[in-house]
Amino acid sequence: MTSLPLVGFLALSGALLAVGVFGILTRRNFILLLIAIEIAMNATILNFVYFGAFSPSPAVTLMGQSIAVVLIGFAATEVAVGLAIVLALNRVRRSINVAEANELRL
Amino acid sequence: MDVFSGLFGVAYLIPLLMVASFVVVGLAGKRLPRLEWGGWVAVGFAGAAMVLGVLIGAGEMLHPGTWTNVQYTWFHLPGNGTGPTPNGVRLVVGTLVDPISALLLVVVTVVGFLVLLYSIGYMHHDRGLPRYYAELSLFLAAMTGVVLANNLLEFFVFWELVGVCSYFLIGFYYEKPSAASAAKEAFLVTRVGDVMFLLGIFLYFSAFATQGPAGTGGWAASGFVFAHGSTPFLAGASANSTTLTVAGIMILGGAAGKSAQFPLHVWLPDAMEGPTTVSALIHAATMVAAGVYLLAVTSVFIGFTSFDDLLIVAIGGFTAFYAATMAVVHPDIKRVIAYSTISQLGYMVLAVGAGFAMVGLFHLFTHAFFKALLFLAAGSVIHAVGTQDLFKMGGLRKPMRLTATAFAIGGLALAGIPPFAGFWSKDDILSAVYSQLGAHPAYWPFFLLAFAGVFLTAYYIFRAWFLAFSGDHPRDPTLPHAHEGPWVMQVPLVVLSAFAVGAGLFVFWPSFQGLLFHGLGAAGIPPTYGVTDLTLSAASVALAGAGILLAWRLWGNGRVFVLAESSPAQPIRRLLLNRYYFKAGYDWVGARGLYTVARAADFFDRYVIDGTVHGFERAFAYTSDRMRRIQSGVVSDYAAYVIAGLVAVFLLLLVVAPYLVARLGGT
Amino acid sequence: MNWEELAFLALAVVALVTGVGALLVRELVHTILWIAVFFVDLSAIYFLLAAPFLGVLQLGVYAGAVTVLLLFGIMVTRKRIFSREAATGIGAVPLALAAVTFIFFVSMVGEFPQGNLPVSGIDPTLLSEGLFGAFGPWLLLLGLVMLGAVAGAIYLVREGRE
Numbered sequence: 033m034t035s036l037p038l039v040g041f042l043a044l045s046g047a048l049l050a051v052g053v054f055g056i057l058t059r060r061n062f063i064l065l066l067i068a069i070e071i072a073m074n075a076t077i078l079n080f081v082y083f084g085a086f087s088p089s090p091a092v093t094l095m096g097q098s099i100a101v102v103l104i105g106f107a108a109t110e111v112a113v114g115l116a117i118v119l120a121l122n123r124v125r126r127s128i129n130v131a132e133a134n135e136l137r138l
Numbered sequence: 139m140d141v142f143s144g145l146f147g148v149a150y151l152i153p154l155l156m157v158a159s160f161v162v163v164g165l166a167g168k169r170l171p172r173l174e175w176g177g178w179v180a181v182g183f184a185g186a187a188m189v190l191g192v193l194i195g196a197g198e199m200l201h202p203g204t205w206t207n208v209q210y211t212w213f214h215l216p217g218n219g220t221g222p223t224p225n226g227v228r229l230v231v232g233t234l235v236d237p238i239s240a241l242l243l244v245v246v247t248v249v250g251f252l253v254l255l256y257s258i259g260y261m262h263h264d265r266g267l268p269r270y271y272a273e274l275s276l277f278l279a280a281m282t283g284v285v286l287a288n289n290l291l292e293f294f295v296f297w298e299l300v301g302v303c304s305y306f307l308i309g310f311y312y313e314k315p316s317a318a319s320a321a322k323e324a325f326l327v328t329r330v331g332d333v334m335f336l337l338g339i340f341l342y343f344s345a346f347a348t349q350g351p352a353g354t355g356g357w358a359a360s361g362f363v364f365a366h367g368s369t370p371f372l373a374g375a376s377a378n379s380t381t382l383t384v385a386g387i388m389i390l391g392g393a394a395g396k397s398a399q400f401p402l403h404v405w406l407p408d409a410m411e412g413p414t415t416v417s418a419l420i421h422a423a424t425m426v427a428a429g430v431y432l433l434a435v436t437s438v439f440i441g442f443t444s445f446d447d448l449l450i451v452a453i454g455g456f457t458a459f460y461a462a463t464m465a466v467v468h469p470d471i472k473r474v475i476a477y478s479t480i481s482q483l484g485y486m487v488l489a490v491g492a493g494f495a496m497v498g499l500f501h502l503f504t505h506a507f508f509k510a511l512l513f514l515a516a517g518s519v520i521h522a523v524g525t526q527d528l529f530k531m532g533g534l535r536k537p538m539r540l541t542a543t544a545f546a547i548g549g550l551a552l553a554g555i556p557p558f559a560g561f562w563s564k565d566d567i568l569s570a571v572y573s574q575l576g577a578h579p580a581y582w583p584f585f586l587l588a589f590a591g592v593f594l595t596a597y598y599i600f601r602a603w604f605l606a607f608s609g610d611h612p613r614d615p616t617l618p619h620a621h622e623g624p625w626v627m628q629v630p631l632v633v634l635s636a637f638a639v640g641a642g643l644f645v646f647w648p649s650f651q652g653l654l655f656h657g658l659g660a661a662g663i664p665p666t667y668g669v670t671d672l673t674l675s676a677a678s679v680a681l682a683g684a685g686i687l688l689a690w691r692l693w694g695n696g697r698v699f700v701l702a703e704s705s706p707a708q709p710i711r712r713l714l715l716n717r718y719y720f721k722a723g724y725d726w727v728g729a730r731g732l733y734t735v736a737r738a739a740d741f742f743d744r745y746v747i748d749g750t751v752h753g754f755e756r757a758f759a760y761t762s763d764r765m766r767r768i769q770s771g772v773v774s775d776y777a778a779y780v781i782a783g784l785v786a787v788f789l790l791l792l793v794v795a796p797y798l799v800a801r802l803g804g805t
Numbered sequence: 806m807n808w809e810e811l812a813f814l815a816l817a818v819v820a821l822v823t824g825v826g827a828l829l830v831r832e833l834v835h836t837i838l839w840i841a842v843f844f845v846d847l848s849a850i851y852f853l854l855a856a857p858f859l860g861v862l863q864l865g866v867y868a869g870a871v872t873v874l875l876l877f878g879i880m881v882t883r884k885r886i887f888s889r890e891a892a893t894g895i896g897a898v899p900l901a902l903a904a905v906t907f908i909f910f911v912s913m914v915g916e917f918p919q920g921n922l923p924v925s926g927i928d929p930t931l932l933s934e935g936l937f938g939a940f941g942p943w944l945l946l947l948g949l950v951m952l953g954a955v956a957g958a959i960y961l962v963r964e965g966r967e
Contacts, residue, residue: 035921046910057899116958
């Protein structure tokens with residue numbers, strides 16, 4: 033039976049979320065934006081696994097891992113849609129710079 | 139009974155026939171090979187309607203005092219036993235055939251048929267012929283609807299329809315500005331009356347919603363239906379008499395609007411802008427009589443309070459004289475007859491007000507024939523010479539012998555010379571009112587005015603006759619050579635002349651007299667028909683004879699009487715020619731008074747209401763213009779806002795919430 | 806300090822470095838390399854937390870599929886694969902927002918038990934039973950969302966569309 037510090041794991045996912053947020057805010061390339069979103073997303077999924085793993089109850093473990101599985105699926109879906117957007121944007125704008133996709137307004 | 143009882147039940151066929159005519163002529167009239175064919179179709183329908191109408195009239199004479207009510211419940215709201223209408227509210231449409239409506243039905247269908255026939259000759263130049271016949275058919279449908287209506291609401295609906303047709307037909311030559319404005323004037327002035335009429339209906343409804351003669355259950359339950367010739371509503375009503383008085387005044391207002399009584403008389407002379415046939419049918423014989431009919435029906439079925447009666451007498455008597463004075467000086471042949479129509483309607487109103495509704499309707503009956511005759515004869519003249527100015531005519535007696543005779547017969551009937559129709563009915567009115575003078579001394583001045591009107595009537599109508607027909611040749615040599623119209627124009631003249639001679643004598647026919655007696659039901663004073671007061675009759679005939687004599691002295695044999703410029707009567711003549719400045723006064727009120735109010739309202743609307751609205755609009759536009767700058771459209775900016783919001787939540791949870799918990803010591 | 810803690814520390818450091826590196830590196834294709842390492846690293850963390858199924862899933866979906874997808878996206882949208890326009894500056898405000906996020910998380914850490922805790926795993930059989938049993942509706946929902954996403958993606962990249 034291994035034993036590990038929960039606090040350290042939480043700090044790790046907090047730091048990864050901060051990295052993702054930073055990336056979302058600063059990157060102008062759409063693909064990098066997607067990557068930053070994936071980083072933040074993974075930080076979130078990690079949390080579910082932690083609390084499952086560190087809980088003594090098998091039911092909680094099961095729940096945490098199940099949610100993680102579903103979330104990984106959602107994240108993958110999101111990447112697929114995001115890439116479709118990238119391709120469409122590239123065709124219309126000849127560029128995937130987020131700053132040029134400025135039509136999301138009245 | 140016999141065939142007639144079935145006939146009374148299908149009286150609704152008369153309006154339906156005319157509606158069918160309206161639809162057929164209106165839709166197909168332009169596609170027929172010749173435009174007159176549409177006219178003949180309308181004449182055919184009107185002929186069928188006339189046969190039905192005359193048969194119904196005959197049936198009522200053979201079975202005096204029958205009341206046949208056929209009705210269909212339009213909708214019924216059941217009551218719950220409480221509230222102002224415990225038995226619920228019912229609205230019905232139906233036909234009521236009674237002596238009054240039978241009398242009117244005969245007038246409307248016979249005159250309508252004759253005028254339609256005459257129109258084929260008179261209007262044959264006109265391109266708008268299908269429109270004319272369609273509108274005239276619709277008018278006849280609406281007018282017979284008014285006559286047959288068995289309740290006040292239905293009455294009002296047809297009444298408005300009649301007004302609309304009148305508007306269309308006055309404005310028939312709509313490309314002529316004066317005709318268009320006359321149509322508008324007629325519509326607007328009668329609108330004043332119509333609004334009053336509607337208010338009157340509401341007031342009566344509130345008074346009779348639950349109360350009424352026994353067996354009717356009140357108006358709310360019976361659907362405004364006129365009681366079947368029993369006692370009038372007013373007799374059994376314990377309603378507030380102020381309400382009833384005001385309601386009566388409102389009904390009088392409606393009638394005054396339609397029947398061109400003072401002070402809503404201004405539209406009728408201007409309505410002569412329409413074709414002469416329209417003037418004959420609508421603005422002399424039928425529609426304008428609807429106001430009198432309304433008063434008569436109201437007085438028979440509902441009853442007026444004594445104050446209302448006095449008011450009606452006052453308006454009728456005054457109008458009878460007042461309108462006659464204006465006819466004395468007018469140079470336009472149609473307008474002279476139009477003023478005489480107003481004046482004669484005044485006599486009818488006077489009779490209704492004095493409590494003799496059926497006497498008034500008898501005059502309506504005879505008047506319809508001789509007034510239609512006068513108009514159609516005038517139409518023949520206008521058709522022949524192309525002008526309406528009496529002072530350009532003259533000497534038309536020789537080329538237009540039939541027309542001259544017809545006009546003379548109409549004039550004699552109008553003037554009240556025995557044995558022509560007008561004498562019997564007008565004399566009945568005067569003697570009936572005279573019989574009430576003892577009980578109601580306040581009627582005296584109006585009786586005297588009406589009596590004086592007899593002289594003026596005889597004078598002005600024979601002034602017109604002498605101006606048009608006497609002498610050797612037209613005063614204006616440029617007039618085309620006159621000739622009689624085609625047979626379709628002559629036949630109505632002959633038939634109407636016969637009626638103008640004989641319609642008054644109907645009163646000695648017991649069946650007809652029974653019709654008149656039973657029309658009143660249980661209401662009012664049973665009048666005596668025929669000559670009752672020989673002195674009075676002799677005086678009125680003498681007055682009329684004097685009027686004719688004066689007209690002959692001044693205008694006979696082609697003479698033209700010119701009032702000297704220095705004559706003290708000049709201001710009176712100007713006053714009369716300017717129609718007592720009444721129209722100018724209305725125009726002034728409209729132009730100055732209403733325009734000022736409208737300007738003020740416009741200012742308020744523009745600067746206060748719109749100002750407020752636009753102020754808000756500008757404030758929001760300014761704010762949103764500022765706000766929209768944060769909407770860059772760049773995706774990552776929006777992401778930044780999302781995250782900033784997240785961070786704000788963090789700060790709230792980490793800093794503000796602990797601080798508040800610490801300060802408030804919450805749990 | 807046992808070897809598991811050491812492993813965790815190492816994996817955490819690698820995760821942070823590769824995550825930051827993926828965002829800061831100037832070559833877009835290098836970004837893909839960094840993020841691939843990041844995903845593999847996370848997969849190792851799952852193994853460490855006694856969740857082997859998730860670890861495999863992470864390897865398959867992220868390190869495999871998502872990485873290839875991203876690479877594919879770069880290939881399609883770039884004329885030259887190696888391009889240096891990826892990186893942009895490091896703004897002060899984004900940095901501050903990221904820092905606040907981190908501080909919030911760290912400040913929450915105090916709420917949880919300190920020190921080492923035992924790690925409990927779960928049999929993958931049990932996990933699959935749970936996924937197709939109690940969590941079946943979630944899986945169904947995921948499937949529906951994926952279906953919608955596929956339809957939407959096809960619509961977006963359809964040819965001949967303006």
